[in-house]
Amino acid sequence: MATLTHQESVTAEYLEVSPGTRRKFMLIIVAGVAVLVLGVIMSMLGIGAHHEAAEGAAAAHGAGHGAGEHHGSAPWLKRIIVSLWHNNVFFTGVSAIGTVFMAIQYVAYAGWSVVVKRINEALSAWLVPGLVIMMVVFGLNFINYDLFHWTVPGIMDKGSETYDAIVAGKSGFLNIPFYLIRMVLFLGLWIFFTKRLRDLSLEEDLHGGTEYFHKSINVSAGFLVIYAVSSSMAAWDWVMSVDVHWFSTMFGWYVFASWWVSGIAAVTLCTILLKQAGYLRWVKESHLHDLGKFMFGFSIFWTYVWFSQFMLIWYANLPEESVYFNQRLGGFNGQYTWLFFGNLIINFAFPFLVLMTRDAKRQMIMLKIVSIAILVGHWSDFYLMFMPGTMKGDNGFVIEIGIALIFLGAFLILFTKRLSQASLVPLHHPFLDESVHHTT
Amino acid sequence: MTKRFALGIFDDEDVLLHAVENVREAGVKIYEVFTPFPIHGIDDALGIERSRLPIAAFFFGLTGLAFALWLQIYTLGFDWPMIIGGKPHIALPAFIPVSFELTVLFCCHGMVITFYTISKLYPRWKTPVLDVRSTDDKFVMAIEVNESTDMTKLTQILRENGASEVNQKEMSKF
Numbered sequence: 001m002a003t004l005t006h007q008e009s010v011t012a013e014y015l016e017v018s019p020g021t022r023r024k025f026m027l028i029i030v031a032g033v034a035v036l037v038l039g040v041i042m043s044m045l046g047i048g049a050h051h052e053a054a055e056g057a058a059a060a061h062g063a064g065h066g067a068g069e070h071h072g073s074a075p076w077l078k079r080i081i082v083s084l085w086h087n088n089v090f091f092t093g094v095s096a097i098g099t100v101f102m103a104i105q106y107v108a109y110a111g112w113s114v115v116v117k118r119i120n121e122a123l124s125a126w127l128v129p130g131l132v133i134m135m136v137v138f139g140l141n142f143i144n145y146d147l148f149h150w151t152v153p154g155i156m157d158k159g160s161e162t163y164d165a166i167v168a169g170k171s172g173f174l175n176i177p178f179y180l181i182r183m184v185l186f187l188g189l190w191i192f193f194t195k196r197l198r199d200l201s202l203e204e205d206l207h208g209g210t211e212y213f214h215k216s217i218n219v220s221a222g223f224l225v226i227y228a229v230s231s232s233m234a235a236w237d238w239v240m241s242v243d244v245h246w247f248s249t250m251f252g253w254y255v256f257a258s259w260w261v262s263g264i265a266a267v268t269l270c271t272i273l274l275k276q277a278g279y280l281r282w283v284k285e286s287h288l289h290d291l292g293k294f295m296f297g298f299s300i301f302w303t304y305v306w307f308s309q310f311m312l313i314w315y316a317n318l319p320e321e322s323v324y325f326n327q328r329l330g331g332f333n334g335q336y337t338w339l340f341f342g343n344l345i346i347n348f349a350f351p352f353l354v355l356m357t358r359d360a361k362r363q364m365i366m367l368k369i370v371s372i373a374i375l376v377g378h379w380s381d382f383y384l385m386f387m388p389g390t391m392k393g394d395n396g397f398v399i400e401i402g403i404a405l406i407f408l409g410a411f412l413i414l415f416t417k418r419l420s421q422a423s424l425v426p427l428h429h430p431f432l433d434e435s436v437h438h439t440t
Numbered sequence: 441m442t443k444r445f446a447l448g449i450f451d452d453e454d455v456l457l458h459a460v461e462n463v464r465e466a467g468v469k470i471y472e473v474f475t476p477f478p479i480h481g482i483d484d485a486l487g488i489e490r491s492r493l494p495i496a497a498f499f500f501g502l503t504g505l506a507f508a509l510w511l512q513i514y515t516l517g518f519d520w521p522m523i524i525g526g527k528p529h530i531a532l533p534a535f536i537p538v539s540f541e542l543t544v545l546f547c548c549h550g551m552v553i554t555f556y557t558i559s560k561l562y563p564r565w566k567t568p569v570l571d572v573r574s575t576d577d578k579f580v581m582a583i584e585v586n587e588s589t590d591m592t593k594l595t596q597i598l599r600e601n602g603a604s605e606v607n608q609k610e611m612s613k614f
Contacts, residue, residue, distance in 0.1 A: 311533055315525050358490075439481045 010436055012423035015279060017416045025412045032405030036080075039398030043076035073144040075394050081146045083400045084137045086386045087407045089238050090262070090379055092130030092187070093231075093255070095411075097263020098123030099194045100227055103220035106197075106213075111434030112290055115282045118424050119270050121201060123263065124194040125418035126411050131187040134238075138183070147390055150174050150244045166245050174241060182237055186230040193223040201426060208428035231256050239382075243389040246324045250309035255385075257302040261347075262378040264294045265371035270415075272364045272371075279424055285362045286440040292361030295370060299351040302378075303344070328384060332393035339384050346377035379404065442612045443584055445471065446594055447571055448603035450579040453479050459581065459601035460485045466597050471584045474574035497551050504546025508539040568611055 072078045098120040105113045113120075141147040149167070154160030156168040156175075167174070196219050204212035232252025240251045248254075268291040274280045313321045328336045351370050360366040387395040426432065448463075450456040457479065463470060470486060516522065517530040527534065556562050574580040583594065585608070595606045 307536065311536070315527070315534055317525055439484070 010282060010425055010427065010432060012427055013279060013281065013425060015274070015416065015420040015424055017420050021416070022413065025409045025416070028409035028412070029406050032402045032407075032409060034402070035405060036399055036402030039396065039400075039402050040076045040080070042398055043079065043396065044074075072146045075391075076399065078144070078146045078394070079391065079396060079399045080403065081137065081140045081143070082386060082390045083403045084133070084140070085147055085238075086382055086400070087379075087404050088130060088133045088137060089386075090259075090382045091126055091407050091411055092134065093259035094262045094266055095124050095126035095130060096190050096194075096227070096231070097259055098267070099190065099197060099223065100260070101263060101267065102197060103193075103223045103227075106217045106220035107224060109217075109431075111431035112287060112438040114426060114429045114431050114435035115280065115287060116267060116271050116291070117201070117426055117429070118419065118422060119267050119274070121194075121198050121422075122415050122419040123266060123270075124190075124198075125414045127187060127191045127194055129410070129414065131184070131191065134183060134187070135180075138180070148241060148244070150241060151176060170244070174244070179237060179241075182233065186234050189226055189230060193219060193226070197223075201429075202422055204428050205422060205426060210430050213430050231259070239385050242386055243324060245320065248309055248313070248321070248324070250305060250312075254302075254305045254309055257298065257305045258378045258381050261295065261298040261302050262375055264291065264298060265374035265378075267291065268295060268367055269371040269375070272368050274424070276364070282425060282436045284438070286438045287435075288364065288367055289358070289362045289440045290438075292355055292367050292370075295367070295374060296351060296355040296361065299348060299355075299374065303348040303352075306344075306348075327388040331388065335393060335395070336384060336388055339380060343377060343381050343384060346373050347381060350377075442610055444586065444608065444610050445570060446583045446585045446589075446591065446598070447607045447609055448581040448583070448598035448601075449571065449573070449605045449607065450581065450602060451577075451604050452602075453579055455602040456579040456581065457482060457485055459598070459603065462601050463581070463583075463597060468583055468594065468597060471582045474570060474580040474582065476575060476577060476579070493551060493555060496554050497547050500550030500554075501543045501547040503550075504543040505539055507546070508542035509535065511542075512538060570609055570611065571607070 073081070101113075102117060102120040104110075105117070137147075141151060145152045149155070150170070152162050154162045155164050156171045157163060158168070197216055200212045200216045200219065235252045235255035239255050240247065268288070271280060271283055271288070271291065275283055310325065313325060316322075328340045330337055350373055354366060354370050355361055383400065429435075448459070450459060453475065456473070456475070460470065460473065460482065464485075464487065473482060473486060475482070512535045513530055521529045523529075524531075524534075569575070570582055571578065571580045581598070581603070585591065585594070591608075598606050
């Protein structure tokens with residue numbers, strides 16, 4: 001509702017992470033470790049594995065791969081490595097969205113989002129550990145080349161036993177030194193700009209004035225250009241090169257859409273949880289409404305990109321392209337099929353129908369349910385991007401969920417730590433007043 | 441039919457917003473407010489009910505969707521079946537883009553036409569404007585009056601709430 005009378009002046013409020021909360025986060029990690037151990041034991045005993053299916057599919061698949069097929073690690077180890085990579089790509093991508101969202105708000109001179117700005121800043125805290133973990137897991141890949149088929153030695157050397165002409169044709173881009181340079185460069189740039197915006201924001205808290213705001217706009221504009229290019233290339237590197245024979249020109253957008261809508265869902269969920277914990281006094285229905293509109297709109301955007309990729313491949317039906325969907329729609333004895341359609345339901349149909357009305361976008365409970373659904377849905381969207389290419393038919397869920405919980409707990413610890421370091425309200429932001437009086 | 445209006449002219453949108461609240465509290469029914477640009481929160485201040493345009497939009501969209509599906513299924517499935525890419529004649533995934541576009545097209549045009557019609561913004565020979573300055577830099581609050589209205593009191597209320605001038609105007613076809 002519009003409130004026309006001026007409220008009392010905005011004061012700083014600080015998040016206090018109680019020991020109980022921190023214990024809860026630790027408990028998530030412990031639970032994750034327990035689930036992980038359980039999963040490893042189950043995998044070693046062969047419970048819930050799809051060995052026969054995997055072999056059948058591999059035999060059928062072998063014709064396409066030729067001599068390039070290699071034997072990876074034991075299933076449990078392979079699953080851990082793939083799952084670490086999967087979770088890290090998901091969490092790092094979502095984390096980067098914090099800065100992207102903030103940068104867009106700066107460049108657009110948007111006022112409404114000022115009261116949730118600190119959540120965006122804190123969301124990007126995961127980028128540094130994200131880079132470290134990514135490099136470590138890329139190193140783990142070399143145990144048995146479980147993640148990236150193109151890293152197998154000799155795959156690009158003519159005459160070698162493992163030679164693969166298609167992969168060799170990509171050697172100019174997909175070689176290990178250049179890959180590592182790109183990984184460090186992209187994440188390094190994201191970290192640099194995140195830190196720059198955060199520093200400017202904290203300086204503004206101390207000194208006030210519009211100088212920091214204008215500087216932030218310049219930094220944001222630079223970041224957005226760099227992010228637009230690097231996020232797309234990161235998607236080829238980190239996700240698409242898992243299916244190294246296959247390529248799609250929509251893929252950069254597709255991965256970005258997935259990260260972006262998950263990032264907005266994460267911001268919404270954090271806003272609601274903080275509000276329910278008694279913080280963020282200035283966040284009103286109108287702010288939630290705007291976040292809800294973002295979630296609604298970009299769920300549709302994700303579907304649009306997903307469909308654009310799917311339909312062209314489905315219609316053209318070129319074997320080297322359609323193999324990707326062949327694996328996911330009925331490949332490996334159809335074990336990915338339910339996930340394929342489940343993704344569409346949870347990431348498109350559910351947010352679309354639930355958030356359609358204005359009232360739903362203004363209610364915390366609805367937004368809470370949908371943002372959790374979107375986060376789970378896009379985690380499984382990434383699952384579906386990685387698993388058929390790496391695990392073939394040998395995938396599972398126990399180890400994967402265990403590692404996801406460990407990541408979640410660690411992410412939350414870092415996130416709340418960053419969040420508690422500054423006032424939840426950027427007191428000297430020039431648009432703060434507009435944001436406090438925001439109505440939709 | 442001729443209607444008579446008292447017009448409160450305001451110079452500032454904030455003053456107008458507060459005036460709207462106070463005037464309504466004083467028991468005066470506001471006919472309409474004319475402003476050069478949209479003012480956030482004025483719908484709530486005026487107590488305007490939420491628009492039912494989305495309901496109309498839904499049905500326009502439904503019409504578009506039905507038309508698109510009929511068009512594609514009839515032409516490609518029955519009237520002139522062709523084999524394209526080895527797919528069935530009625531290949532629904534391929535129909536999605538056209539169905540989507542026609543849904544949006546019908547929805548948008550239907551909404552614009554509906555909105556212009558009910559707001560009487562369609563082209564007319566003579567456009568009734570209560571005060572032309574409301575298209576430039578003034579904010580005009582229109583209150584419908586008749587013979588029994590106490591004009592002195594109304595003028596006083598408007599003046600007290602920051603109106604820079606109070607005029608009267610008769611308007612036919614409004």
